[in-house]
Amino acid sequence: MSEPALLEVRDLDVHFPVRRPGLLRSPLTLRAVDQVSFDVRPGEVLGVVGESGCGKSTLSRALLRLIPVTAGSVRLRGVELTTLEKAALRPLRRSMQMIFQDPLASLDPRMTVGEIIAEPLKALLPRMDRAERQQRVLRMMQQVGLLPAQINRYPHEFSGGQAQRIGIARALVVAPELVVCDEPVSALDVSIKSQVINLLLDLRAEHGLTYIFVAHDLATVRHIADRVMVLYMGRVMEITDRDALYARPLHPYTRLLLSAVPIPDPTLARQRRAAPAREELPSPLALPSGCAFRTRCPLADARCVAERPILREIDGRYVACHHAEAAGA
Ligand code: SF4
Numbered sequence: 365m366s367e368p369a370l371l372e373v374r375d376l377d378v379h380f381p382v383r384r385p386g387l388l389r390s391p392l393t394l395r396a397v398d399q400v401s402f403d404v405r406p407g408e409v410l411g412v413v414g415e416s417g418c419g420k421s422t423l424s425r426a427l428l429r430l431i432p433v434t435a436g437s438v439r440l441r442g443v444e445l446t447t448l449e450k451a452a453l454r455p456l457r458r459s460m461q462m463i464f465q466d467p468l469a470s471l472d473p474r475m476t477v478g479e480i481i482a483e484p485l486k487a488l489l490p491r492m493d494r495a496e497r498q499q500r501v502l503r504m505m506q507q508v509g510l511l512p513a514q515i516n517r518y519p520h521e522f523s524g525g526q527a528q529r530i531g532i533a534r535a536l537v538v539a540p541e542l543v544v545c546d547e548p549v550s551a552l553d554v555s556i557k558s559q560v561i562n563l564l565l566d567l568r569a570e571h572g573l574t575y576i577f578v579a580h581d582l583a584t585v586r587h588i589a590d591r592v593m594v595l596y597m598g599r600v601m602e603i604t605d606r607d608a609l610y611a612r613p614l615h616p617y618t619r620l621l622l623s624a625v626p627i628p629d630p631t632l633a634r635q636r637r638a639a640p641a642r643e644e645l646p647s648p649l650a651l652p653s654g655c656a657f658r659t660r661c662p663l664a665d666a667r668c669v670a671e672r673p674i675l676r677e678i679d680g681r682y683v684a685c686h687h688a689e690a691a692g693a
Contacts, residue, residue: 368442369403370542370574371427376400376436378419378426378598382649392649396422398598400436401675404542409568409575411589411606413582413621417645419598420578421465424546427576428460429453440542458488461535465547467527471519471534478515481505481533488538504533507570508563525556529563536567545577549584561588582618583625586610594618597648597656604681614681614688616661655686663687 378397384390396419404410412420425431427438429445438445440459448456461484464470471480481501485492492500502512508529519527528548535543545564549557565588567573579585585592585606592609594601594617602615613619646652646659655673658664665687673684 367406370406371404372439374401374437377434378422379434394648396598400600402593402603406574408590409577409588411585411592412578413585414595418595421546424544424578428462458538459540460542461540463531463535463545463548466551467531468519470531473519476516477530481537484538500537504537508533524552528560542574545575547578582621597651599656600675602683614683615685616663617657
């Protein structure tokens with residue numbers, strides 16, 4: 365029997381009311397996350413990919429209850445998180461941590477590295493004595509490649525890559541099970557990106573971690589994800605094992621994203637099927653009827669206008685497209 369999922373997400377909605385000018389006009393609803401369902405298995409890396417504005421960051425924050433959810437279910441090891449009171453959620457915070465996109469902006473500039481990494485220990489393990497806390501901080505610094513002598517330095521004294529190492533140490537020092545990495549390398553130079561990704565992979569192996577790794581392009585997640593979930597306008601378009609997704613994307617939007625990934629082999633690059641033309645994203649406040657991707661999709665037909673595609677299984681993969689078989693042929 366396969367191991368139960370660490371995280372189960374079902375029909376998750378995160379909606380925001382948006383006021384319109386004019387006294388009597390009712391607010392519009394921004395559906396930042398719209399009926400999203402997926403599982404994360406213990407020890408796996410689920411890559412979450414989509415263009416800016418597709419709901420990735422909102423989803424990340426909603427999973428950790430950093431923002432309220434509108435409807436749906438998020439279960440961590442079977443415990444429903446969406447209905448827990450703040451006090452009951454607190455002990456679970458140790459199990460789920462987040463690594464943020466902009467390392468320097470996410471670290472308090474008035475605190476030393478030692479204080480920054482120790483802060484979650486103080487908040488979540490208040491009974492831990494000072495000496496043990498110091499030991500944990502130093503051990504964590506060493507594991508992420510920082511020197512003990514840097515413990516009293518301030519964030520502005522570090523490069524972007526080193527600052528992200530501090531952010532990683534801060535997230536992992538409480539020994540979480542699940543880490544949501546919200547675009548942790550998009551602000552970094554290319555050479556530093558791969559160092560940080562390799563560090564995250566080493567730490568996963570060492571600590572048995574599970575990651576949700578968010579990125580806006582498929583090239584970044586290719587090196588770290590076991591499975592990939594593609595989001596578009598807050599909806600899941602495709603969830604597939606990494607190798608299958610790169611070899612044969614079934615959703616036209618996945619094909620569009622993949623067309624931006626450089627291929628080193630010129631023959632393969634020539635063989636790559638023409639991707640749909642890039643056009644502007646629709647307004648999230650006025651999504652098209654039926655399939656949200658239809659205004660950019662070369663396969664769109666009357667059914668796509670009338671009927672929203674549901675996520676369905678095709679050869680062990682999950683795709684939300686009426687014509688996925690034709691798109692992947
Ligand atoms: S459902 Fe229709 S519009 Fe949407 S991706 Fe599939 S073919 Fe394109």
